[in-house]
Amino acid sequence: MVTFPNEGSPLLPSVNTQSLQARRGSVHQVTFSPLPRGTGEGDSDHFRYPLTPGLRLGRDTTHSSTDDEDGDATVGIHGSIDRTREGNDGPVASTWKRLATRLRYYVPIVSWLPEYTWSALSHDLRAGITVSCLLIPQALSYGSLAKLDPINGLYTALIPNLVYGIFGTSRHLAMGPEALISTLMGTIITDYQHTLDPNLTDSAPDAFLSAAGVARVVCFLVGLITFLMGIFRLGFLDSILSKALLRGFVTAVAFVIICGQLIPLTGLNRIPGDLPLHASPVDKVRYVVAHFQQSHWITLGISVSCIAFLVGCTLLKRRYRRVGWLQQIPEILVTVVVTTVLSYVLGWQDHGVAIFGNVEARFPHPTLPRIPEPIFYKDLLTSAMLISTIGIVESIIIAREYASKNHYSVSPNRELVAIGLANLAGCVFGAFPAFGSLARSRLNDRAKARTQMSGVITGLVVLVTILFLLPCFHYLPRTVLSAIIFNTALSLLTKTPRELRFLYRVGAWHDLTLFTLIFVSTMLVSVEVGILLAVILSLLTVLQRTTVPRITILGRRTGTKDQFVPIPDYPDSVEHVEGIMVVRIEEPLFFANTGQLQARLKRLELFGDLATHPSERARLPPASAVVFDVEQMPDLDASALAILREIVESYHLRKVTVCFVHLRPGLFTAFERSGLSEKVGHGLFFTEVPEALHYIEQSRSFTSVSSGGEAQVDTDNETTPY
Structure with a gap:
C-alpha cells in the first residue's frame, strides 16, 4: 500500500496534501486494446494470450466497446471486443494476404x-x-x-x-x-x-x-x-x-x-x-x-x-x-x-x-x-x-x-x-x-x-x-x-x-x-x-565455459536467520552451516555441463570455494547433509537427471542427507518419472532453505535422542516438507 507523508514532512515539503488526497480518491476508466491478429494459419477468433489475468475476451453486453480515432477496436474493463469492422475474407484472400506479409518480411524492399x-x-x-x-x-x-x-x-x-x-x-x-x-x-x-x-x-x-x-x-x-x-x-x-x-x-x-x-x-x-x-x-x-x-x-x-x-x-x-x-x-x-x-x-x-x-x-x-x-x-x-x-x-x-x-x-x-x-x-x-x-x-x-x-x-x-x-x-x-x-x-x-x-x-x-x-x-x-x-x-x-556447471556454496549472513548468500561474494559477513553444504545451481543442467558436476561438488565440500587449488588440504569436515537450491535451474535433460541420480546415490552411500529447495513443478514431474524423487525421498523437497535446514536439525536431534533411547522430538515445531 502507498502511504503519503504528513503535511510538513521533510520528504514532501512543497506538496499540497489535499491535492494528493483528491487524486488518490479519483477513479480513472481503464481501456484495453485487443491484441493484433496475425495472418498465420493458426490464427482464430480467440486470443492466444490474455491481456491480464482473469480478463474475459468474449462478448459482454454490460460494457460495450467503441472504436478509437484510428479505427482500432477497444476493450472495456470487462474485455468486450467490437469485431463489427472486421471483414469476412475468403480463403483465397487470406492466402494472398499471408503471402504478402511473408514477402514483406523476407524481401524488405x-x-x-x-x-x-x-x-x-x-x-x-x-x-x-x-x-x-x-x-x-x-x-x-x-x-x-x-x-x-x-x-x-x-x-x-x-x-x-x-x-x-x-x-x-x-x-x-x-x-x-x-x-x-x-x-x-x-x-x-x-x-x-x-x-x-x-x-x-x-x-x-x-x-x-x-x-x-x-x-x-x-x-x-x-x-x-x-x-x-x-x-x-x-x-x-x-x-x-x-x-x-x-x-x-x-x-x-x-x-x-x-x-x-x-x-x-x-x-x-x-x-x-x-x-x-x-x-x-x-x-x-x-x-x-x-x-x-x-x-x-x-x-x-x-x-x-x-x-x-x-x-x-x-x-x-x-x-x-x-x-x-x-x-x-x-x-x-x-x-x-x-x-x-x-x-x-x-x-x-x-x-x-x-x-x-x-x-x-x-x-x-x-x-x-x-x-x-x-x-x-x-x-x-x-x-x-x-x-x-x-x-x-x-x-x-x-x-x-x-x-x-x-x-x-x-x-x-x-x-x-x-x-x-x-x-x-x-x-x-x-x-x-x-x-x-x-x-x-x-x-x-x-x-x-x-x-x-x-x-x-x-x-x-x-x-x-x-x-x-x-x-x-x-x-x-x-x-x-x-x-x-x-x-x-x-x-x-x-x-x-x-x-x-x-x-x-x-x-x-x-x-x-x-x-x-x-x-x-x-x-x-x-x-x-x-x-x-x-x-x-x-x-x-x-566449449570450456559451457561444460563447467555454474554452482556456488551458500552461507547464512551474520546476524540473520533466513538470508543465505554466496560465501565467495561475502567472505567476511557469512557463516558456514556446520556439517551442511548448501549449494545453488545457477543454470539449466544438460548433458554438456553435468559431466563435471560431481567433481565440483566434491571440491566445494572439501574447500568451500572452487577457486582453491585441489592440491591443498581440506578445509571443511565431510558434510552430513547437502541442500540443493535449484531456483535458478529452469530446465534439465535426461542426461542431467541420470547424473543427478548418481550423485544422490553416492551421497546416500555415505549416509549424507540430500534435500532440494525451490524445485519447479514441471521439474518435479521429471524427477518423479525418472525415479529421482524416490531416490531423494518424497519428504525432502522444500520451499525455502531455512525449512530444509530446520528439518535436517530436527532429524539430527531425533537420531541422537533415539540412539540414546531417552526421549522423542516434539513434532509440533517440526517443519513439514512438501
Missing part, C-alpha cells in the same frame, strides 16, 4: 519502397554518392590486392550493393570489397597458381582456372555457405569470436598489409629480387631495408605525399568531428583525381612511374563458375569457410551497431541470407567475396542515409563509372592505389592501443595471451593459420 518519400531520396542520394566516392578508389585498390584486375574490384562493388539493397535489413551497411577479405583472396589465388605444374598450364592453359575463375569459385562457395547459415538460422554464430581474438587477428592482418605494400610503395617491384614466394612480413621488411637505395624516388615521393595527405585528413576529421563540411570531404577521391591530373600534366609515365593504363569499359559478362580440379576442392572450401567467418562477424557487428544507433532492428539470419545472395549473384559477374565495410558504413551513417536505397544508388554510381568513367583513370599512378591500401591498414590499427589498455587495466591476462598468440601466428606463419587458430580457440573457449 517490398516493405519500405511503397512508403518511400522524396525527402528520404534526397538523403539517400547524397549518402550513396558520398559512399561511392570512397568505394570506387578502394575497389580499384582492393582488386589489385586480391591479385586480380582492378576492374574486378568494381564488379565486387557493383552487384553485391544492388542485391543487398533488395534483401538486406540494415539501412547503413555498405557492401563491397574489404581489405581483410581481399588479402585472403590474393593469398588463395597465389597459392592456386603456384601449385599448378607450369608445363601443364603452358600446354593447356584453358584446362585450368584463371585468377578470375578462382575468385568466382570462392565467391560462390562463400555465398552458398553464408546463405545456408541464414536459412538454418545460425545468425548467432557471429558471437563465437571474442573481441580479443578478433582484434589480434585484425591487428596482425593490418601489419601484413602494411608490410606487403612497402615494396610497391617504394617502386622495388620493378627490379628483380630474390624475395621468396611465400615471404613472411618480416622478410618483406628486410627486403625493403636491404634494397632501399634502389627505390624509384618519384614513386616513393608520390607514395609518401599521398599517405601524409590521407592520414592528415583522417586526423583533422577526428579532431573536428562536429564540422559537417569537413566530414563530407572524400579525401580518397581527391587524392585519386589530383594525382591523375598531375600524372598526365607532368608525364610521370615517362619517368618510370607505373600507371593504371587502359581498362576495357564494359558491363561484366555473366558466367557461371567453373568446377576446379578435384585436388583443390579441400583448399578452396577451407578458404571459403575462413573468409565467410571473418566477413560474417564483421558485417553482423556493423549492422547491429548502426541499427542500435539509429533505433531500428536488424535480423542476423536475414542479413546472412542477403549477404549470401549478394555473393551468389556477384560470382556470376566476376566479383570476389564482398561483405560490409566499417569505414563505408560509418560514412553512410554520417551522410544521413535513410534506407537501403543509398546502397542501390552507390551501386548505380559504380555502374556509371564502369561504363563511362574508367578511361579517366588511365594516368592514375598505381602507387596511389597502394597508398590507399596502406592508409586503410593504418585505420585498422586505431582501436588496438585503446583495447590493449583496457585489457591490461581490467587484468584480462587470458585475453591478452590469446591476442598475442593470434598476432604472432598470423605474422610469422600465415593469415590462414591465424584465422583458423582464432576460430579454434574461440570454439574451445565456448
